[in-house]
Amino acid sequence: MFKARLEFADEAAFELLVEEGETLAQAALRQxxxxxxxxxxxxxxxxxxxxxxxxxxxxxxxPIVSTEEAAEGLxxxxxxxxxxxxxxxxxxxxxxxxxxxxKLRATLERLEPLCTSVTRLVLRLEDGCEFAFQPGxxxxxxxxxxxxxxxxxxxxxxxxxxxxxxxxxxVEGGEVTRWMTERAEPGDRLVVQAPLGGFAVDTxxxxxxxxxxxxxxxxxxxxxxxxxxxxxxxxxxFGCAAPEHLFLHDHLxxxxxxxxxxxxxxxLIEGANGxxxxxxxxxxxxxxxxxxxxxxxxxxxxxxxxxxxxxxRGAGIPPEKIRAERFLASA
Numbered sequence: 416m417f418k419a420r421l422e423f424a425d426e427a428a429f430e431l432l433v434e435e436g437e438t439l440a441q442a443a444l445r446q447x448x449x450x451x452x453x454x455x456x457x458x459x460x461x462x463x464x465x466x467x468x469x470x471x472x473x474x475x476x477x478p479i480v481s482t483e484e485a486a487e488g489l490x491x492x493x494x495x496x497x498x499x500x501x502x503x504x505x506x507x508x509x510x511x512x513x514x515x516x517x518k519l520r521a522t523l524e525r526l527e528p529l530c531t532s533v534t535r536l537v538l539r540l541e542d543g544c545e546f547a548f549q550p551g552x553x554x555x556x557x558x559x560x561x562x563x564x565x566x567x568x569x570x571x572x573x574x575x576x577x578x579x580x581x582x583x584x585x586v587e588g589g590e591v592t593r594w595m596t597e598r599a600e601p602g603d604r605l606v607v608q609a610p611l612g613g614f615a616v617d618t619x620x621x622x623x624x625x626x627x628x629x630x631x632x633x634x635x636x637x638x639x640x641x642x643x644x645x646x647x648x649x650x651x652x653f654g655c656a657a658p659e660h661l662f663l664h665d666h667l668x669x670x671x672x673x674x675x676x677x678x679x680x681x682x683l684i685e686g687a688n689g690x691x692x693x694x695x696x697x698x699x700x701x702x703x704x705x706x707x708x709x710x711x712x713x714x715x716x717x718x719x720x721x722x723x724x725x726x727x728r729g730a731g732i733p734p735e736k737i738r739a740e741r742f743l744a745s746a
């Protein structure tokens with residue numbers, strides 16, 4: 416039997432007992448420990464942790480973890496076993512502890528096209544007053560008549576409960592896209608599984624920088640809005656492909672005026688003009704933004720995440736200061 420010390424972002428800790436041959440995620444599920452997981456196959460990133468004692472770990476590298484990240488101590492706990500005692504650092508706080516992931520019933524309150532490629536859904540959760548999540552987490556949504564569920568980050572805050580807001584990108588031929596554009600109506604009953612994921616804001620950093628591409632803006636909105644009373648400096652760099660794909664522009668400017676210390680920069684790959692700059696979200700960063708005491712939060716298409724991580728590491732940003740939500744477009 417080995418011991419794994421789980422250290423959370425709020426300095427809380429939990430000791431996990433791990434049997435030989437058992438993955439860390441399996442041990443956590445067996446003991447009802449506060450270690451988050453989802454797919455249990457190393458593909459979703461919900462169970463990532465950082466371990467400085469690499470010689471205490473064994474197991475195959477998860478698909479979601481790059482070779483460079485593995486060398487820096489990042490592991491998917493669903494693919495990781497112990498061969499000695501270890502300490503693992505988690506990017507999310509223990510408190511307030513989210514609800515255990517569960518299937519919940521929800522009603523579609525409203526849906527609103529935000530641009531040609533994104534629709535905003537607002538759901539009302541039954542028994543929502545008993546549901547708790549942390550900004551950055553996601554849900555799995557199964558609309559009526561669909562067998563498959565799709566994962567979407569929550570764009571609203573816990574203060575908005577029992578309402579949950581999602582930003583859903585249209586995918587050509589996608590089942591959820593077809594439901595949204597052809598059949599969805601307020602009052603539709605849906606099933607969701609939530610809360611899921613370990614993406615979380617680093618509130619300990621001297622400055623927070625957020626890089627969002629497309630609907631990767633969703634968890635970033637929740638993270639920023641939940642900190643309205645915090646005056647520490649924050650920078651949001653948001654990028655879209657073209658003017659017809661830009662959404663929530665006015666909302667971001669309103670958020671900038673409401674949240675002390677927040678600066679918003681917006682970029683378009685094509686058709687930029689005025690205060691909107693040309694290029695990707697990453698191009699909005701200046702050299703003075705690349706400080707090692709800054710925490711960087713990335714969410715968007717995989718290519719954007721990889722490019723941003725490579726650039727930040729090349730600029731000398733420590734790996735523990737770079738957090739990323741990894742997602743593929745849900746159909």
